[in-house]
Amino acid sequence: FMDDFCKMTVERFDGSLKAEHATGRNIAPFLELEWGPRATELMWRLKQIIDPDGVLAPRIVLDRDPRAHLRGLKTIPRVEAVADPCIECGFCEPTCPSHDLTTSPRQRIVLRREMMRQPDGSPVETGLLDAYGYDAVDTCAGDSTCKLACPVGIDTGAMMKDFRHQRHSPREERIAALTAKNFRAVEAAARLAVAAASRIDDRLLEGVTGLARRAVRPDLMPAWLPEIPGAAARELPRTSRAGASAVYYPACVNRIFAGPEGQHAPSLPQAVVAVSARAGKPVWIPPDTAGTCCATIWHSKGYDTANAVMANRIVAAAWGWTAGGKLPLVVDASSCTLGIAHEVVPYLTEDNRALHRELTVVDSLVWAADELLPELTVLRRAGSAVLHPTCSMEHLGDVEHLRAVAEACAREVVIPDDAACCGFAGDRGMLHEELTASATAKEAAEVNTREYDRYLSANRMCEIGMDRATGRSYYSVLMELERATRPGPGQV
Numbered sequence: 001f002m003d004d005f006c007k008m009t010v011e012r013f014d015g016s017l018k019a020e021h022a023t024g025r026n027i028a029p030f031l032e033l034e035w036g037p038r039a040t041e042l043m044w045r046l047k048q049i050i051d052p053d054g055v056l057a058p059r060i061v062l063d064r065d066p067r068a069h070l071r072g073l074k075t076i077p078r079v080e081a082v083a084d085p086c087i088e089c090g091f092c093e094p095t096c097p098s099h100d101l102t103t104s105p106r107q108r109i110v111l112r113r114e115m116m117r118q119p120d121g122s123p124v125e126t127g128l129l130d131a132y133g134y135d136a137v138d139t140c141a142g143d144s145t146c147k148l149a150c151p152v153g154i155d156t157g158a159m160m161k162d163f164r165h166q167r168h169s170p171r172e173e174r175i176a177a178l179t180a181k182n183f184r185a186v187e188a189a190a191r192l193a194v195a196a197a198s199r200i201d202d203r204l205l206e207g208v209t210g211l212a213r214r215a216v217r218p219d220l221m222p223a224w225l226p227e228i229p230g231a232a233a234r235e236l237p238r239t240s241r242a243g244a245s246a247v248y249y250p251a252c253v254n255r256i257f258a259g260p261e262g263q264h265a266p267s268l269p270q271a272v273v274a275v276s277a278r279a280g281k282p283v284w285i286p287p288d289t290a291g292t293c294c295a296t297i298w299h300s301k302g303y304d305t306a307n308a309v310m311a312n313r314i315v316a317a318a319w320g321w322t323a324g325g326k327l328p329l330v331v332d333a334s335s336c337t338l339g340i341a342h343e344v345v346p347y348l349t350e351d352n353r354a355l356h357r358e359l360t361v362v363d364s365l366v367w368a369a370d371e372l373l374p375e376l377t378v379l380r381r382a383g384s385a386v387l388h389p390t391c392s393m394e395h396l397g398d399v400e401h402l403r404a405v406a407e408a409c410a411r412e413v414v415i416p417d418d419a420a421c422c423g424f425a426g427d428r429g430m431l432h433e434e435l436t437a438s439a440t441a442k443e444a445a446e447v448n449t450r451e452y453d454r455y456l457s458a459n460r461m462c463e464i465g466m467d468r469a470t471g472r473s474y475y476s477v478l479m480e481l482e483r484a485t486r487p488g489p490g491q492v
């Protein structure tokens, strides 16, 4: 192929063999074909003057072997089917929240290939296997932004989740499935624990959870972070199904955790209910949301049985709530929208897959930007707001909706150049604090170069991650929209 290709390019079209890349191994044998013997010999003479021992780029660019491009080819052993098409181009690397801390998606795949090249039991293979658990599997945020950047669509995050699944013992899978089956009790206990924890000194909690993490496993037991907010109100706002324009599903994180001001300000569910009614599009919160969630907490950890339990439960429930998809289902956390709209699908039964096709799952940002904003009058605007677009918003294509709602609420809106996935990933930022610290370092430094009046996003756990990174208080832009359009005197 290279013989024919190079002859065609040079002899038929008088073209150049190089464009974006320079002369590498593949083109080296064809240098003379392109440049002729005199120019090539000139290059050799220069090379001999500058690099008489041939230590610079050895056996690349200038190589007298006419088969140099076929010599010492890198082998590409088969690894996991999802990763086999990887061409090791590295486009995925800058987007990856762990690339400064441990490994990038490309490195995760390259390391797997090197394991396969090694003889069984070799010291290199043993060393790679030992390091891979933390450096690749544990510190993957599972956000799959690598897939968005990859020219062949490789989801390295899915591969890491599958490794997590494979290392679970049957007992761990059973326990996880029990947490899904009994999620109503788990949710109530989590809310109570958060409420109790808010009355205990942070240092004590950090010490206790630190001990528990050493006793259990740092990848399973979350650490306590001082930025974790207090508990949400026990009751969700009262709403009516009659006349509702949409079913509003408050994500479990928003049923467990309060906003940055605790229970002193309208909660996110109160804000969504109020601002929707104000726009003439009232929403209804089903009375039986407790015990349901988007399944992402199990999906991200690779607990497949638990994930399937909750995926099927939320789809069946949502189909009932929305009267078979007649009303849209509005979800107030972008990662949960992504979970319910897309990630649950492979885990559904055939029947529930059919129900899922009838649902219209709408992220709260889209609801606010497309349905509410045109009907609202903004009465007060903040001076400036900085946004944190989450990786789920990137997947959903919602970032412009976040910007549109923020621009209605603030005169100046900034998305930092270095905004990227925060790596908090539900609770991974509590399991491996260093992941969020590394992932957010550049964005936080940029945010903190100046003061903003508002720090806005639309995913509670990412907001907590950004609070920790910046020392500011992030909250949902829908709370700001409610404040900006609230009738009566209000603080600017």
Ligand code: SF4
Binding pocket: 085, 086, 087, 088, 089, 090, 091, 092, 093, 105, 106, 109, 149, 150, 151, 152, 153, 154, 156
């Ligand atoms: S962008 Fe895709 S093909 Fe390129 S290195 Fe990353 S995973 Fe491999």
Ligand code: SF4
Binding pocket: 095, 096, 097, 098, 104, 105, 108, 139, 140, 141, 142, 143, 144, 145, 146, 147, 155, 156, 157, 158, 160
């Ligand atoms: S899922 Fe996220 S953390 Fe994991 S490899 Fe992909 S970009 Fe990196």
